[in-house]
Amino acid sequence: xxxxxxxxxxxxxxxxxxxxxxxxxxxxxxxxxxxxxxxxxxxxxxxxxxxxxxxxxxxxxxxxxxxxxxxxxxxxxxxxxxxxxxxxxxxxxxxxxxxxxxxxxxxxxxxxxxxxxxxxxxxxxxxxxxxxxxxxxxxxxxxxxxxxxxxxxxxxxxxxxxxxxxxxxxxxxxxxxxxxxxxxxxxxxxxxxxxxxxxxxxxxxxxxxxxxxxxxxxxxxxxxxxxxxxxxxxxxxxxxxxxxx
Amino acid sequence: xxxxxxxxxxxxxxxxxxxxxxxxxxxxxxxxxxxxxxxxxxxxxxxxxxxxxxxxxxxxxxxxxxxxxxxxxxxxxxxxxxxxxxxxxxxxxxxxxxxxxxxxxxxxxxxxxxxxxxxxxxxxxxxxxxxxxxxxxxxxxxxxxxxxxxxxxxxxxxxxxxxxxxxxxxxxxxxxxxxxxxxxxxxxxxxxxxxxxxxxxxxxxxxxxxxxxxxxxxxxxxxxxxxxxxxxxxxxxxxxxxxxxxxxxxxxxxxxxxxxxxxxxx
Numbered sequence: 001x002x003x004x005x006x007x008x009x010x011x012x013x014x015x016x017x018x019x020x021x022x023x024x025x026x027x028x029x030x031x032x033x034x035x036x037x038x039x040x041x042x043x044x045x046x047x048x049x050x051x052x053x054x055x056x057x058x059x060x061x062x063x064x065x066x067x068x069x070x071x072x073x074x075x076x077x078x079x080x081x082x083x084x085x086x087x088x089x090x091x092x093x094x095x096x097x098x099x100x101x102x103x104x105x106x107x108x109x110x111x112x113x114x115x116x117x118x119x120x121x122x123x124x125x126x127x128x129x130x131x132x133x134x135x136x137x138x139x140x141x142x143x144x145x146x147x148x149x150x151x152x153x154x155x156x157x158x159x160x161x162x163x164x165x166x167x168x169x170x171x172x173x174x175x176x177x178x179x180x181x182x183x184x185x186x187x188x189x190x191x192x193x194x195x196x197x198x199x200x201x202x203x204x205x206x207x208x209x210x211x212x213x214x215x216x217x218x219x220x221x222x223x224x225x226x227x228x229x230x231x232x233x234x235x236x237x238x239x240x241x242x243x244x245x
Numbered sequence: 246x247x248x249x250x251x252x253x254x255x256x257x258x259x260x261x262x263x264x265x266x267x268x269x270x271x272x273x274x275x276x277x278x279x280x281x282x283x284x285x286x287x288x289x290x291x292x293x294x295x296x297x298x299x300x301x302x303x304x305x306x307x308x309x310x311x312x313x314x315x316x317x318x319x320x321x322x323x324x325x326x327x328x329x330x331x332x333x334x335x336x337x338x339x340x341x342x343x344x345x346x347x348x349x350x351x352x353x354x355x356x357x358x359x360x361x362x363x364x365x366x367x368x369x370x371x372x373x374x375x376x377x378x379x380x381x382x383x384x385x386x387x388x389x390x391x392x393x394x395x396x397x398x399x400x401x402x403x404x405x406x407x408x409x410x411x412x413x414x415x416x417x418x419x420x421x422x423x424x425x426x427x428x429x430x431x432x433x434x435x436x437x438x439x440x441x442x443x444x445x446x447x448x449x450x451x452x453x454x455x456x457x458x459x460x461x462x463x464x465x466x467x468x469x470x471x472x473x474x475x476x477x478x479x480x481x482x483x484x485x486x487x488x489x490x491x492x493x494x495x496x497x498x499x500x501x502x503x504x505x506x507x508x509x510x511x
Contacts, residue, residue: 013509071508075350078506092348099344101269103276112272115265116349 002088002167002198004050004073009082011043011065011072011223042068043079044223050216052198057210057231059238060220066203069220070094070170073201088167088198091117093158106141106148106156107132113160127163134189135159136182151179162189169197173204207235251501252494258352266355270362277363288367289374292322299440316379320471321439323375324401324464327368328408329430334360335409336416336423343511353504354497357409365402372398375471386473393470393482400486403493404463410496414503417510437461463489 042065050056058066071077072084074092099116100109110131114124132141135155140148145156171190194200194213204210210217210231217234219227227234259266278284296319300311338356345351372394380387415422437460438446446454455461462485469477 071347076347076508090350094348099348101272103279104272108272112265112268115262115268116345116351118350121264 002052003085004048004087004168004199004201005083005085006046006048006073007083009043009046009048009072009079009084010041011068011077012080013040013042015040042223043072045082046223046225048218048225050199050201054216055194055200055214056202057214057217057234058201058203058220059205059207059210059217059235060226064220065223066220067094067172068223070172070201070203073168074170086168089118090168090170091161091164091166091197092170093161094170094172100145100153100157102146103144105143106135106137106145109145109156110141110160113157114163117161117164119164131159131163134163134185151182155182158186162186162193165193165196167198169193169200171200171202173206207239210235248498251498255354255497255501258354259358262352262355265351266359266362269355269359270366273359273363274366277367285370288370292319292326292371293374293378295322312382316375316382316472317442317468318440319375319378320372320468321464323368323371324467325434325437325439325460326371327364327401327405328460328463329434330364330367331361331405332408332412332426332430333423334364335412336426338409338413339417339507339511346511347508353507354410354500357413357500358406361402361405361409365398365405368398368401372467372471379471388473388475390475391470391473393477394467396482396486397466397470400466400482400489401463403486404489407489407493407496410493410500414496414499417503417507433458433460437464439464459488459492 044065046069048056058069060066068077070092071094072079073086074090075086099113101112104112107128110128111121111124114127114131115121119127132138135141135158137152137155140152145153148156191213200214202209202213214231217229217231218225219234219238227237278287281287283290296315299318300309300315303309303314304311335357338360339346339353342353342356346353346356412422412426436454437458438455443452443455443461446452465477466482466485
């Protein structure tokens with residue numbers, strides 16, 4: 001059984017002001033950076049409970065803390081306070097075009113990314129051909145990835161990340177850079193994955209995706225949950241509030 | 246107790262991501278001399294060339310025999326280059342891994358080790374070259390005493406990981422550390438008997454300068470074994486090993502404390 005239990009989670013970022021020697025000698029000389037060292041309360045006293053079968057959509061404006069929440073659940077950002085229990089094998093898809101060895105070929109990057117997702121060398125080797133086929137990158141896989149376009153990065157990263165079968169799937173709105181044909185293929189695979197993974201958390205700005213892919217929804221604002229409920233109810237409220245602003 | 250838990254997590258994380266570590270090291274070694282005509286031969290040419298240059302200078306200025314002095318230089322420069330590569334490489338190890346640390350659950354502690362292992366494999370090549378040159382210059386010095394190079398290499402590897410652990414953890418928090426460390430290492434290079442003999446310091450009454458210098462001992466466990474002189478005792482090796490192990494374990498605890506929320510610090 002997989003589950004996610006977050007109780008009174010807070011996450012505070014320290015924002016460091018880049019201080020140079022000139023700023024010390026001539027105060028006020030850096031007019032483009034007048035903020036001082038401070039803290040950003042990215043997640044504010046948030047509680048959430050998800051169990052097998054839950055497909056949660058997270059909606060909200062930019063900077064509401066949606067992607068940060070995904071990184072907290074994945075264990076990349078440790079909460080500043082509160083208790084968190086996450087049970088299950090996680091696969092996450094965040095900023096897809098980072099985390100590559102730029103000088104290495106597509107093949108080597110598939111291998112490395114697979115290992116980082118927790119596969120053994122044998123498992124990733126047995127999936128290499130399937131991943132390459134899904135990515136449709138063909139001969140480009142022999143080339144260093146530094147020559148890839150952003151769409152090609154998305155194809156490569158998406159193909160590897162979705163080749164495993166996780167208990168918990170964490171998705172940020174990620175596949176927008178792919179072309180129309182790949183987008184369609186990716187959506188089909190995602191749908192299949194959603195059906196097999198036990199829990200999914202999906203950050204989106206597309207209300208239609210939230211409705212079609214999820215059975216729960218939260219609306220986040222300034223690190224807090226504004227509203228929680230069925231995707232129909234929350235997305236309607238969110239749209240109404242956004243229109244009336 | 247907390248420190249023990251940190252150490253347990255440190256080793257557990259390395260074991261969990263051992264395949265990622267091996268794969269990164271293999272790729273780094275391939276990439277290091279990518280598109281270079283001489284490739285890995287540079288790992289042998291660099292210390293050998295330096296030894297020739299310094300050996301020639303010493304023989305002209307001080308009248309020292311290059312046949313006697315070159316092996317001493319070569320066997321000291323190789324471990325020194327490893328130590329500086331580990332410490333310098335460590336400063337950049339988390340920063341260059343930012344993409345992985347911000348989107349995967351990979352154990353951060355493997356990245357300083359990645360740098361050190363690449364430098365260590367290069368050290369093995371360079372020491373291999375040393376033995377070939379040494380066999381031509383002074384074959385009479387080859388003996389079973391040279392087997393002490395095995396514990397010597399283990400000691401220097403542990404020291405290298407310790408240095409990289411510290412330099413990587415400090416750099417994440419204080420970005421000025423990298424140039425500062427380079428400056429300090431330059432100073433240490435001249436204060437350590439690498440391009441001159443410890444006896445030179447003894448004669449001038451400055452023996453303490455190298456006897457209290459940990460870098461001297463880290464290099465000496467490899468160099469004295471490589472030269473086959475049998476000058477250092479087993480007890481000496483145990484003492485250096487114990488000190489380096491303590492240094493490494495402290496660095497592992499510091500690494501684990503620094504790793505908490507590392508993605509937010511990058």
